[in-house]
Amino acid sequence: MNISGWGRYPAIDADLYSFESEKEILAHMGASHEYAARGLGRSYGDSSLARHILTSSRYRSFLHFDGQAGILTCESGASLEEIIDCFLPRGWFLAITPGTKYVTVGGAIACDVHGKNHHHDGCFSECVESIKVMLANGEIASCSKDQNEELFYATCGGMGLTGIILEASIQLIPVKSAYIDQTTIKAESLAEVFDLFEEHIDSKYSVAWLDCLATGEHLGRSLFMKGGHRIDGRLEPDKKKYMSVPVDMPGFTLNQYSVKLFNLLYYNRIMGKSKEDVVHLNGFFYPLDNVLHWNRMYGKKGFAQYQCVIPKEVGKDGMTRLLKYISDNKRGSFLSVLKLLGKKNRNWLSFPVEGYTLALDFKMDDTLLNFMNELDSIVSDYDGRIYLAKDSRMSAGFFKQSYPMLEKFRSYRSETGAAEKFNSLQSRRLGL
């Protein structure tokens, strides 16, 4: 069947195999070809694509919950949405969550995802107590930060290339409310939003939505948002109805004018300099999840995400150059998100390093790949790097230069036989 990541580029013809038990995975893996693992397919590019794909869609049991410690053990196909639905009413929430809840625990580990609290709490692997992995030879190994550490550091952020993640025990955090105290502050320029990130470094959650078509003195104009959990005892789920984009929108509906208009409206959503709200955590963490299939907005050809990080010391210069290049080329991105990331962790391929990360969406067209290569060279000038979970086109050269632990990861993969058994289009492209 025809299959792609969330960006719908690239798409390939693949066979998908689901499983319900270790036995069934082994039976699949007996065949001589190589496999990619796949969860809910929310990585944007080709991380979960291969001719043969093992999907965790039917491997999602909750196995145990320690209600004292707040530790959940579940199979890798369980989604963050299911975890929230089940445990928020009981006063528990995810310690780390990306900007969508439609991802699996396996995918969150394999990409070592980060959230709006990265500057405080780090990546998803911080809340992972232990993982069970099926290796290339069919053996099942457990690992954690202090047992079988190499497997742990390689698997968290390892893009499914060390083996099939079977189960994980994850630490949830206690919450007293399903609501967030949110403050939104207008920043007129990049300098201003950088200052806001520093000034509010103590806030648990922070992020900024950026208007990437603003130019001149308004370059970097954005809405800075910070938040923290309320303690009002209201634990009820969100009642909001979902909208859905039912069909592919014609590609022309998204152009620099509509993006400009959207950004203007978005930016002027708040009248004064700043605004305080109480919002449900669904709306705070997952604003895009309210529109199902929003990726169809970009039309049939799909789109590409571009997420880079630029080290803090040179963050302002690097971002200024990037944003200027984008607005000079009139490349509108509907969703441009800026965030200050905290310290890097010990995992070999995890994306975050201390600095500023920018995530942008671009509609796919003939000239986009060249344009993104230009962005790469700017990022490279500042010793930055690209997030594998969003990538569909980076060059092997740039990847090698920006991920210094790559060699170690590679040797680990050949030693354990994973290099022959587990591969995605991305791992082939980047020589992972």
Place this chain on the structure above:
Amino acid sequence: MHVLILGANSDIAYAAARKFASTDKASIHLASRDREKLEKKKQDLVTRYEVDAHVYQFDAENPETHQSFYDALSDKPDVVLISFGTLGDQKESEKDFSKALKCINSNFTGAASILEVIAADMEARHSGCIIGISSVAGERGRQSNYIYGSAKAGLTAYLSGLRNRLHKSGVQVITVLPGFVKTKMTEGMDLPDKLTVQPEKVADDIHNAYRKRKPVIYTLWLWRYIMLIIKMIPERIFVKLNL
């Protein structure tokens, strides 16, 4: 409330088990052939919904065990869902009748056998609800799957008769007619996106039919009309179609 699910390793059945556990906090009794898988589902239900769950060995194709299986249940069910079945391979069935028989037994004979036992008990208790999952494939035989289709046609007729019989005892009988559902049964098949639903959707429809006491449901609802049209095609034209 006690819900007994026969063929509980079916993806549709399990989605229904979760629905009854989450909305009614029902005790769930899971019966099927593969006990190892059932144990994991039990753990899942207990962890997610903090309900009681139990596991039993059950083989629909062994009718002689059905009475003792049911007698051994300490909690007699308020709701029974029959969800076992196999699609079989039409071409194989044409070559080897034992394969055809297996398809017929796992979809029809086995269901009739266990339901006779359950119906007798519910009739005596003057309460209960029986939900049988049949298929739109039973609405008109087609060359590509008439062994499966005729077994389901048998099941649909059986459920209709049973509903008629149990009406006066106040026992509810629901016939569920799914179209295409994304489960392990249809894995690898190229199904039309717009007409194919997730098992959770079927589970919601089943639960809704239970609450609203509906006798027959199509899921998706559109299948009612698709099948109406297919049934209206005159036989002399139908025989020529490559269906």
